[in-house]
Amino acid sequence: DIQLTQSPSSLSASVGDRVTITCRASQSIATYLNWYQQRPGRAPNLLIYAVSSLQSGVPSRFSGSGSETEFTLTISSLQPEDFATYYCQQSYTTPLTFGPGTKVDIK
Amino acid sequence: QVQLKQSGPGLVKPSETLSLTCDVSGDSISSASYWGWIRQSPGKGLEWIGSVHHSGTTYYNPSLKSRVTTLADTSKNQFFLRLSSVTAADTAIYYCARFGRGNSFGSWGQGILVTVSS
Numbered sequence: 001d002i003q004l005t006q007s008p009s010s011l012s013a014s015v016g017d018r019v020t021i022t023c024r025a026s027q028s029i030a031t032y033l034n035w036y037q038q039r040p041g042r043a044p045n046l047l048i049y050a051v052s053s054l055q056s057g058v059p060s061r062f063s064g065s066g067s068e069t070e071f072t073l074t075i076s077s078l079q080p081e082d083f084a085t086y087y088c089q090q091s092y093t094t095p096l097t098f099g100p101g102t103k104v105d106i107k
Numbered sequence: 108q109v110q111l112k113q114s115g116p117g118l119v120k121p122s123e124t125l126s127l128t129c130d131v132s133g134d135s136i137s138s139a140s141y142w143g144w145i146r147q148s149p150g151k152g153l154e155w156i157g158s159v160h161h162s163g164t165t166y167y168n169p170s171l172k173s174r175v176t177t178l179a180d181t182s183k184n185q186f187f188l189r190l191s192s193v194t195a196a197d198t199a200i201y202y203c204a205r206f207g208r209g210n211s212f213g214s215w216g217q218g219i220l221v222t223v224s225s
Contacts, residue, residue: 034211043202043215044153050209087153091210095168098153 002026002090004099012107019075021102023088028068032092035064035073038101039084047086048073078104109134111203111216119197119223125190129203129216130183137161137181141206144177144188147218148199158206159186193223 003026013019023033031051036044046055048064051071061076075082083106088099115127129142136142143158157167159177167175176189190197200218207213 032209034209036212043218044212045215046207046211046213049207049211049213053208055207055211055213089153089211094155094166095170096155096210098155100152 001095002029002093002097004088004090004097006086006088006099006102008102009100010103010105012105013078014107015078015080017078019078019082019104021073021086021104023066023071023073023099025069025071025090029090029092031067032090033064033066033071034089034091035062036087036089037082037084038087044087075104109205109214111205111214113201113203113216113219115201115219115221117220117222119193119221120225121194121223122192125188125193125197125201125221125223127188127201127203127219127221129186129188131185131205134205135181136179136184136186141166141210142177142179142186143204143206143212145202145204145212146197146199147202151199154199156188156190156201195223197221198223 005024007022035048038044052064063074085101085103110132112130119125141158144156157177161179174191179186202218203216204212205214
């Protein structure tokens with residue numbers, strides 16, 4: 001199975017901050033990397049697919065980059081509704097796997 | 108806009124079979140998409156269970172493959188999850204989802220907490 005790790009596991013930030021989350025894969029997954037946001041008590045919500053493509057309706061302050069084994073999710077200016085947990089997921093091969101999550105909370 | 112609505116029991120006894128249904132609206136099960144099941148537990152995070160295509164093609168997580176069945180019913184625009192011989196380790200929130208671009212999970216059901224307990 002392809003293992004995904006995320007760093008940091010949690011972070012505290014303020015509204016307006018630029019936030020970067022890293023996801024690393026145990027082997028190359030080309031550009032088959034997706035990002036989700038999950039608010040408490042809700043289902044995950046797709047933000048970005050195929051490394052850098054923004055899902056319809058997702059604000060442009062979210063962006064993604066990377067390739068092979070290292071990927072990043074960036075929030076350019078953190079908004080109050082962005083305090084949540086973020087997960088990466090690889091769709092390169094089955095079993096599809098998720099990272100352990102990065103919790104973003106208010107400083 | 109596709110919507111997925113899940114139904115099923117919230118409590119299942121050990122050794123019995125967990126059965127969940129996902130009702131799809133706003134899209135046809137017979138579209139080209141795959142449809143999937145994911146679960147989330149505090150101990151294991153998000154875990155992909157399996158996926159089904161309306162043609163009957165399925166993919167399962169090897170860790171669960173011996174106990175999982177996923178089916179699609181095009182006449183009712185629904186798909187289903189069956190997980191047999193459940194134990195307390197199967198206690199989790201279960202989600203159904205539609206595959207989107209890049210084989211991402213583009214749309215999700217609301218989630219159902221299933222507790223395995225006698």
